[in-house]
Amino acid sequence: MNLGRAAERLGITEERLQGLQETLIKRSSWPEPRLLRFEKTASGIEAGTVIFENGEIVYGYQKIRRALMLGPAIKRHFSGIVAVEEKMNGHNVRVTSVDGSIIALTRGGFICPYSTEVAKRLLPEAIFEEQPDLVLCGEMVGPENPYVPKDIYPTDTIDFYLFDLSRKNCKSTLGVHRTHEFAREHGIKAAALLGEFRAENAYEPVTRMVRRLGRQGREGVVMKDPENRRPPMKYTSSESNCNDLRVAFRYYNDYALDFFLSRAVREGFQSLEWRESEEERRARAKRLGESILLPMVETIQKKQSGENIVQRVQIRVKSLQTAREFEYHLRRSGMKAIFDQPEPEDDGYLVRITRLIMSTNDKTQALLEGEMW
């Protein structure tokens, strides 16, 4: 690998890059092509940034910060126009081609074999033949997203929604308008562009959108400066916060601690900002409480009746190779999962996957037997 060239592109010295390689940069040699991943942000280079063996760089997708008081946050953060896009609820991938072959990178900079197969199926190959340095940033969503299965989108399997465009070796993105234009030109789905507003007037319409999205079980919005002068900002619906909590508390000993506080605090600020009546606020509290208590009790009941605490998901693949590789990919990401025998279907295979939620499973069993906390 030509580290000198990569360092130059990254804007750091080769020595610095060498030094990072022993700490924050990890090597990944599978699946091909081999690459170096930034496991954490370093020297101003975003986590998830990848250096391929041929020296090409795909930068990590920026972490989007979250508003808690939407009105003041819009005013503080933006000036001029704010473009509002739907925030899709799935997993973030960057799709690009390396040496002529399409790959999908996870947030952390791994090549995900399943996402790669999906991207190859959904995206016209011509895109990368014409522009081999293009990076498509988007969300994989749907019921057959094995990370975040969701039934709320118009797909029975999994779909890709573009939300940003970038180029290899280039930190910046091409902006809202160019992204949506590109999606139209190439017949690719994109996260819905819900409107554009002057920053000082945006609070009311954005709030209406978030309420409506919430009623539909959707996640929320990402607000962007069409001229890319300011980084984007996100804001989510109460329903989405509570959905997250429901998942977190179903697997309370694995996820609840990370998830909980921030989501509860979001509810507090939203209730205040929306000037809820006593009655509305109590309804929100009830929703919040139920998202915590009910899934947790269900989990304990399940364990009490002898079932294991697992999460069942499924994927559909064209080749058995993808299924096998995805199994390996989950394992290296630290997930414990059992893959059923693939079931042949018209054009490929359905693979049911059982994710083991070990900590909650074992802890619940122990507590039910009278062990102490």
Place this chain on the structure above:
Amino acid sequence: MNLGRAAERLGITEERLQGLQETLIKRSSWPEPRLLRFEKTASGIEAGTVIFENGEIVYGYQKIRRALMLGPAIKRHFSGIVAVEEKMNGHNVRVTSVDGSIIALTRGGFICPYSTEVAKRLLPEAIFEEQPDLVLCGEMVGPENPYVPKDIYPTDTIDFYLFDLSRKNCKSTLGVHRTHEFAREHGIKAAALLGEFRAENAYEPVTRMVRRLGRQGREGVVMKDPENRRPPMKYTSSESNCNDLRVAFRYYNDYALDFFLSRAVREGFQSLEWRESEEERRARAKRLGESILLPMVETIQKKQSGENIVQRVQIRVKSLQTAREFEYHLRRSGMKAIFDQPEPEDDGYLVRITRLIMSTNDKTQALLEGEMW
């Protein structure tokens, strides 16, 4: 200090004790008498254990573990008789006398000047004249407990409830019966002994007690083996769990994360074990949700209207010296507090204290101004 003698009493080598002194054992030279504190449990010696300059040792009070599924936990943990005491909600102190003078040690092994003054006022001096090696373990409770102010006990100020007896240089305690006998003999209040049951029959009556205590806003119970063969075990009411959450979410950025998960999980197991109806379970969820959302919204509102997020408590002291010393004690414990000018009263002074809840205060302000999470 005679370290050799202390080490012998602790059952460890002098070298080991020397070694710990540089890591887990801290020196405290104020207020008199000077002492060494075990900041963490080490070599089987409980955190909070104190070695005085004269070589006398007061062991740390054991951490009492908590049942989540009460029925199975009682059966698994106890055999024979279980004595049930009310768990008081305040702060744990160990009162003893060193070189003829009474002191109150906090859980962590500091001498608390305020608790010491209270102990001197409430406990007959004769106790320690007759038995200078006695250690009274108890809870300081009431509205003028500056750590955990509570209005639910029959005192307008602060009171001491004995719940265990021990001796200097001795790890074990004297047991439930001896403790209550001692309290009666010396006219000292003790945590109520609510009953004794055979382990296999204890679940039903203990549950009834916990429900009743809950309705009274009380915390819960501690179950003890009267023959001291097994360590005690605690179990708390839903009301107490929710009260804790209310405090935690009022100061959400300072306390909520530590507090939350364990309390939510307690609610889940209790709801299951009590075989609640759909309706009861939803009522519990509502209570849980309200304990989280409402105090948090109140805090944000308060800050929005320009108030600072603080906690106001008060103490009553006989001597101004105690107030000054308590101020220093809070500061060394890492608490930020402003002491008002003491107000003279019949027999001493009323001192109002404003505890600054810095992190919640500053974070709320920033978020209200539109800063992102």
